[in-house]
Amino acid sequence: MVTTRLMKYFREYYYKSPLGIPDMLFQREIGFIPFNGTMTRHRKFNGQAEIEDFVRRSVPRHLYYSSSYYRFPDQHKMLEKEWLGAELIFDLDADHIEGADKMTYMEILAEVKKHTLRLLEMLMDDFGFGNKNIRLYFSGGRGYHVHVESDRIYTMDSDSRREIGDYIRIEGLNMEDLKMLDDSYFEFGILKKFNIYISNFYKNLDENYIKNVFGKAWWNYINYLEKFYNGEKIIDFLRNDKGNKFKLLIKQNKSNEKASIDYDRIMLEKILEDFKKSALAEIDEPVTTDIHRLIRFPYSLHGKTGLMVKPIAIDDLKAFNPLDEAIPDIFLEREAKINLKIDKFSIKMNKESYNIFRGENSVPLYVAIFTNAINVAEFI
Template identity: 30%
Template structure:
């Protein structure tokens, strides 16, 4: 990034923070803050171990420094500005779930709008699971568009604030369907269509339909490739594929454990899709830094935006996350790219052009363009 482009972005962020109403997190004085700056692109180390006693101090810092990225701790500390983690005095942490396109999708990635739509679907699935199955109240959930490629969910319930990393691991394992016992399929359930009992049953039906679609030869080759299954059991499964649950408990347990194991990629992918594709390390980390709502994402120029769960369906991040104006800015596009912001759907080739300010900030933040150049 050229110095002139970094300065352009810094000035645009300064203009935003000069008038923005930035919400302070609960217990502001117990939060650690961290920042990255446009001027430090050659030195990517975060400036952290910073604390603010009041919201006015936080706002003044943002208006003066205009950082590219703003983070605060999900944890509460006795002394958040202490220079080492051990000296801070951990006093609890919010429960956080992170849903990001990098974790949900595989290359080649779709367009940015399609990517965000897919992550929103996963976020909606997580909200339903947290409320219906884990018993959190909707008002205890704060949904946040990250300003980048996904959403965060902050669970504000006091009941989970003191959870250890291991306790949070148990929650995220349930949410994602990690470590499921295939024997769950055999246990009677009050509502067979609900929870993981229902999800496993539906996933097994889809898997067996897929297996049948392969035809006998290819299906047997797939089954025999599963560790610990063997040729004889593969033939038994193929023969009984439509009547597995008519087998005795002992026989079906012997079949299900290798068939529905981690070594069966076709099954594992279906279970992964049945659960929520959240980023597990974010949830288990009790000292995590997370993007601050109301701040700007230095990789897009979009606002980190807070939503009520009921607002998610109608929320359009490429309209409601945009904070910059329509005035035209000359830029030098450096590679072929496409941008969808506000009501603009623009295709670019390398070379000079003029674009709306919001598009210029996005292009420059993404490294797709440099500010300036001779506009046609």
């Protein structure tokens, strides 16, 4: 019953709403998961009319296309497809966000958005991609998809894409390697950001933070720093210092007399850990490295939420709210009855808050579809 009703609404959506067709559709592999069954892939469609006719007849629960271009996308063996290149894809989801298992759906969306904004900043500032090279989509589920389209990346192999993924996730950045670098390395990219971060940190250093890092030894660290900096009060010294604290401390760690406790090193490692948490973007790295990946079709419906896979302008991401803007218009003006299977469910959709309790409820159709798709309710 649940599947039948959901499928009915999905069919209605596809009859009234066009898909967003990726370029060179005829060179993309198409895959889908039906409402009853498993993944089918290795399909080919030559144009918008053909694929929309198929979707309206078959009504998939999930619809995908390949990030790759092939000479023969409908061949079942990858070698026989003749790979021609692939977009660079980033999938940002709750699966890799620390503490996501304790967050509400709305909190997850907000947290994943932070990581998506960091990713976009790195792609544009550090890699030099412009708005014209980047396509951004709400995934329809718990996050965002970012597609990079550029001649610079189409023929990259998996290893090269993995290096980009490692950079985005700030993998391999450690104090031992940083001590070996000269000043020029800290003038651009992620090291420039770390340079700024650590300079700002030391300028605003306070005793509470030192207590948290060093515990009972915190006063020894203050004494050590004051002695190291010629007896000056360390807080005043750091706030008035116009030099680069990171480079200064790195050089000291190279040549100082190995203080009885290497306080600067301990502090630097703690700051590096905090920096990574604040600056990295948690991506699903296998998606980025896979040159044969299938990704969700623009304007298709996500089978586990009933929300659209919606394109977003990069400048609009900060204000974008999927639970307002990814609801299909045709689901807005009607109500439906559901039986809630759990004690209570709360959600804010279409700028309205809903608190639903176990048993029969009459709710807007988009709430009914959402709760059915996530399997906390059934249609009545």
